[in-house]
Amino acid sequence: MAEKRLMYGNHAVVEGVIYAGCRFFAGYPITPQNEIPEYMSIRMNEEGGVFLQTESEIAAINMLFGAAAAGKRAMTSSSSPGISLMQEGISYIAGADMPVLVVNVVRGGPGLGNIAPAQSDYYQATRGGGHGDYFTITLAPHSGQELFEFPRLGFELAEKYRNPALILADGLLGQMMEPVEFTYEPIDPTSLPEKEWALSGCKGRERRVVRSYDLRPGKLEDLNRRRFEKYENIKKNEQRFRASRCDDADLVVVAYGTCARVSDAAVRMARDRGLKVGLLRPISLWPFPWDVLGDMSKRVEHFLVVEMSCGQMIDDVKLATECRSKVQFHGRPGGGVPTPPEIYEKILGVLGGTR
Amino acid sequence: MKKIFGRPAGLTEIIQRYCPGCGHGIVHRLIAELLVELDIRERTVGIAPVGCSVFADEYFNCDMIQPPHGRGPAVATGIKRSRPDCVLFSYQGDGDLAAIGTAETVHAAARNEKITVIFINNAIYGMTGGQLAPTTLPGMRSTTSVKGRDVVKQGYPIKVCELLSGVDGAYYLERCAVNTPKNIIKTKKALKTAFKNQMDDKGFSLVEILSMCPTGWGVTPVQSKQWIDDVMSKYYPLGVYRDRAKEEK
Amino acid sequence: MTNEIIIAGFGGQGIVSSGIILAHAGMIEDKYVSFFPSYGAEMRGGTANCSVVISSDPVASPIVANPNIMIVMNEPSLARFEPTVQPNGLFFFNQTLIKSKPTRKDITIIPVEANAIAEELGQGRVANMVMLGILAKKTGLLKLETLKKAQRKRFTKANKEQLELNDKALERGYALL
Numbered sequence: 001m002a003e004k005r006l007m008y009g010n011h012a013v014v015e016g017v018i019y020a021g022c023r024f025f026a027g028y029p030i031t032p033q034n035e036i037p038e039y040m041s042i043r044m045n046e047e048g049g050v051f052l053q054t055e056s057e058i059a060a061i062n063m064l065f066g067a068a069a070a071g072k073r074a075m076t077s078s079s080s081p082g083i084s085l086m087q088e089g090i091s092y093i094a095g096a097d098m099p100v101l102v103v104n105v106v107r108g109g110p111g112l113g114n115i116a117p118a119q120s121d122y123y124q125a126t127r128g129g130g131h132g133d134y135f136t137i138t139l140a141p142h143s144g145q146e147l148f149e150f151p152r153l154g155f156e157l158a159e160k161y162r163n164p165a166l167i168l169a170d171g172l173l174g175q176m177m178e179p180v181e182f183t184y185e186p187i188d189p190t191s192l193p194e195k196e197w198a199l200s201g202c203k204g205r206e207r208r209v210v211r212s213y214d215l216r217p218g219k220l221e222d223l224n225r226r227r228f229e230k231y232e233n234i235k236k237n238e239q240r241f242r243a244s245r246c247d248d249a250d251l252v253v254v255a256y257g258t259c260a261r262v263s264d265a266a267v268r269m270a271r272d273r274g275l276k277v278g279l280l281r282p283i284s285l286w287p288f289p290w291d292v293l294g295d296m297s298k299r300v301e302h303f304l305v306v307e308m309s310c311g312q313m314i315d316d317v318k319l320a321t322e323c324r325s326k327v328q329f330h331g332r333p334g335g336g337v338p339t340p341p342e343i344y345e346k347i348l349g350v351l352g353g354t355r
Numbered sequence: 356m357k358k359i360f361g362r363p364a365g366l367t368e369i370i371q372r373y374c375p376g377c378g379h380g381i382v383h384r385l386i387a388e389l390l391v392e393l394d395i396r397e398r399t400v401g402i403a404p405v406g407c408s409v410f411a412d413e414y415f416n417c418d419m420i421q422p423p424h425g426r427g428p429a430v431a432t433g434i435k436r437s438r439p440d441c442v443l444f445s446y447q448g449d450g451d452l453a454a455i456g457t458a459e460t461v462h463a464a465a466r467n468e469k470i471t472v473i474f475i476n477n478a479i480y481g482m483t484g485g486q487l488a489p490t491t492l493p494g495m496r497s498t499t500s501v502k503g504r505d506v507v508k509q510g511y512p513i514k515v516c517e518l519l520s521g522v523d524g525a526y527y528l529e530r531c532a533v534n535t536p537k538n539i540i541k542t543k544k545a546l547k548t549a550f551k552n553q554m555d556d557k558g559f560s561l562v563e564i565l566s567m568c569p570t571g572w573g574v575t576p577v578q579s580k581q582w583i584d585d586v587m588s589k590y591y592p593l594g595v596y597r598d599r600a601k602e603e604k
Numbered sequence: 605m606t607n608e609i610i611i612a613g614f615g616g617q618g619i620v621s622s623g624i625i626l627a628h629a630g631m632i633e634d635k636y637v638s639f640f641p642s643y644g645a646e647m648r649g650g651t652a653n654c655s656v657v658i659s660s661d662p663v664a665s666p667i668v669a670n671p672n673i674m675i676v677m678n679e680p681s682l683a684r685f686e687p688t689v690q691p692n693g694l695f696f697f698n699q700t701l702i703k704s705k706p707t708r709k710d711i712t713i714i715p716v717e718a719n720a721i722a723e724e725l726g727q728g729r730v731a732n733m734v735m736l737g738i739l740a741k742k743t744g745l746l747k748l749e750t751l752k753k754a755q756r757k758r759f760t761k762a763n764k765e766q767l768e769l770n771d772k773a774l775e776r777g778y779a780l781l
Contacts, residue, residue, distance in 0.1 A: 004631065006624070006627055006628045006631050006637070006639070006757075024433070024436070024437060026432075026433070050436045050437070052432070052436070054429070054462070055458050055459070055461075055462035056458060058426065058429070058458075058459075059426070059429040059432075059458065059459055059462065060429075062422055062423065062426035062429035062430050062433065062459070063429050063430070063432050063433035063436075064433060065420075065422060065426075065429075065430050065433060066420070066422075066429070066430035066431060066432060066433020066434040066435075066437070067433040067434065067436065067437040068433075069420050069430075069433075069434060070400075070433065070434045070437035070438045070441070071437075072437040072438075074433065074437070088423050089423060089426070092422065092423050096420075096421075172640075172665070172666065172667065175640065175641065176638050176639065176640045176666040177624065177627060177638065177639035177640070177666075178637070178638050178639075178663070178666075179631045179637065199400045199418040199419075199420060199434060199441075200398075200400075200418065200438055200441065201397050201398035201399060201400065201417070201418060201438075201440075201441055201442075202396070202397050202416075202417055202418050203397035203398065204397075207367075207416060207417055207418050207419070208418050208419075209412050209413075209418070209419045209420070209421075210419070210420040210421070211403075211412055211419075211420065211421035212421065213409070213421060258665070261662070261663070261664050261665060262664045262665050264662065264664060265661070265662075265664030265665075266664075268661065337665060337667055339665065339669065340664050340665075
């Protein structure tokens with residue numbers, strides 16, 4: 001059996017990044033993710049990697065831009081206000097088709113908000129986030145285990161599609177300790193193939209240029225259309241989710257991350273009392289698992305969306321289900337975390353109304 | 356017939372689109388010559404700014420990257436730390452380096468990041484149409500200070516070499532100009548030192564270059580050269596502001 | 605079965621360590637576990653608390669609002685946490701340092717002379733281990749031996765004498781009932 005350690009979620013991310021063969025981190029401290037740069041500074045030192053505590057999140061994301069353009073796996077982590085500052089850089093990186101990994105340990109907002117767990121950066125994560133036509137591949141872990149595993153998945157997807165990838169966690173997942181199984185061997189960074197587009201000096205080849213602009217008439221339009229063909233491929237191939245107890249469900253709860261954990265307990269309570277309730281947990285938030293929800297909506301009468309916000313993912317659930325089902329919402333904004341009994345009551349309310 | 360003057364291999368064959376009398380072309384040529392003379396073209400990654408020289412990524416015959424406005428030193432840091440064998444130069448204008456990118460500049464210097472920064476100071480925003488720059492002189496006209504820079508309302512210019520002189524991490528700082536042949540030769544020498552420092556793994560080297568913008572200044576090319584001597588270099592004195600190699604000797 | 609535990613006391617009483625040791629012991633015994641430290645404003649005033657969940661099912665939320673097992677190590681935490689305990693819950697409190705008496709009739713009150721016993725053993729700091737020992741005995745949730753293993757995972761830099769003293773404190777707590 002693989003080694004199992006009791007770890008903070010924020011530390012699990014760091015090990016996941018190291019195991020993914022990444023040796024470049026740049027970031028700026030912000031609660032509730034400070035354990036990431038703290039532990040990363042130790043681990044990168046041990047592994048001979050680069051650790052940079054920057055003057056700002058803006059500098060950090062641009063250092064990633066440079067490191068990625070140099071062909072290296074590079075990551076940063078931050079929390080909501082810091083991620084807002086990074087949006088400029090993420091837009092340029094997406095426009096230059098560079099792979100980077102960004103971890104957002106989401107906290108309450110808007111503004112300085114608070115440091116409690118939240119899911120209120122869903123729109124920002126799944127709609128591009130900065131200026132221009134683009135998307136970022138967004139993964140939503142719900143456990144220490146996935147915080148360990150998703151950095152590798154994130155890098156693989158980012159490199160496959162040459163696009164920024166985002167891990168959307170929250171303060172609860174980052175600050176809790178859970179058992180984490182080290183399910184795979186660490187990747188040796190020197191074993192990763194050289195990128196055929198990387199900037200390294202033009203010895204023995206044509207010079208390469210990394211840029212996000214094209215001022216020639218019509219060219220940017222062509223470029224953006226090609227990028228959207230890539231996005232269509234991502235949408236077709238990379239919709240990730242976990243469906244449990246959905247086959248005979250009259251009501252399916254849709255929740256990701258922390259809310260999925262809590263909802264799972266509420267669904268078990270409902271099943272114990274004979275109610276046909278299931279859980280759909282989106283793992284990729286972009287691409288959102290539109291297809292499975294579309295299929296489900298042909299037979300499931302009710303969806304209950306649970307989020308730690310005033311309702312953002314609910315828009316995607318409505319888009320996916322195309323008015324075929326009734327979509328209800330339960331949310332806890334501003335740092336509130338729902339409880340299983342609270343969601344169970346809501347389930348009763350929804351189902352009770354149909355009887 | 357013997358060819359005695361031509362395009363250095365450090366430049367591409369793309370025709371540069373700078374205005375008549377502009378200093379960018381001169382500095383581009385100096386850098387391009389050095390890429391060849393120092394035999395570093397094939398391991399150099401250049402950084403083009405946002406501003407008039409945004410197209411520098413087309414002009415330099417080496418690997419190039421074009422980052423967000425002002426973030427050149429951060430991007431250079433990312434590349435240099437990932438590939439220490441590469442030679443990095445960040446080519447930046449006054450808005451890029453001394454306004455929106457001030458933090459990135461100061462902190463790259465503070466970290467003594469082993470990169471070469473080339474700072475074109477023409478005291479005006481050329482690309483966007485002649486607006487006030489962080490280096491626009493007191494009383495100098497721009498399209499956002501039509502009656503001249505009023506220091507009461509618009510504050511004072513930033514003297515970059517003097518500012519960075521207060522940063523211990525900076526290894527080499529020199530201010531030059533490209534308005535006369537003599538100054539151009541001095542500029543090339545300073546640029547060479549700035550590249551050599553990086554090749555020798557010494558540290559953060561910045562060359563500030565007072566450069567003509569006749570279009571933005573609303574004068575003829577000849578007048579613009581004279582103005583650097585008469586006015587601009589009085590406010591921004593030329594010279595070496597930090598040379599740790601010499602201090603260490 | 606899900607056990608939701610809160611441990612509360614002063615900073616320096618080993619509150620966080622106790623929580624991590626409990627969670628670690630649960631992990632060793634192949635249970636679903638989580639540990640969550642208090643944070644934010646609650647850190648102020650020198651009080652500390654943490655939530656531990658040990659369950660036969662996946663842990664929903666690691667934040668415990670209403671524990672069925674409560675360990676209270678100091679006076680201020682008694683007033684604050686007594687009302688939060690689930691009916692029929694267990695309420696362990698450090699009688700050496702707490703002069704007030706719990707008033708709830710619908711919970712099981714277990715007074716423990718944690719600091720007195722720890723001082724007897726020669727070190728007040730191990731009062732938390734006394735508490736973990738009696739908790740293990742009263743609840744049957746974890747084996748004594750597992751706690752001994754788990755404290756070694758937590759105190760990786762401690763010397764042999766300290767680890768053995770911790771073991772003794774666990775044993776003393778375990779033997780109280």
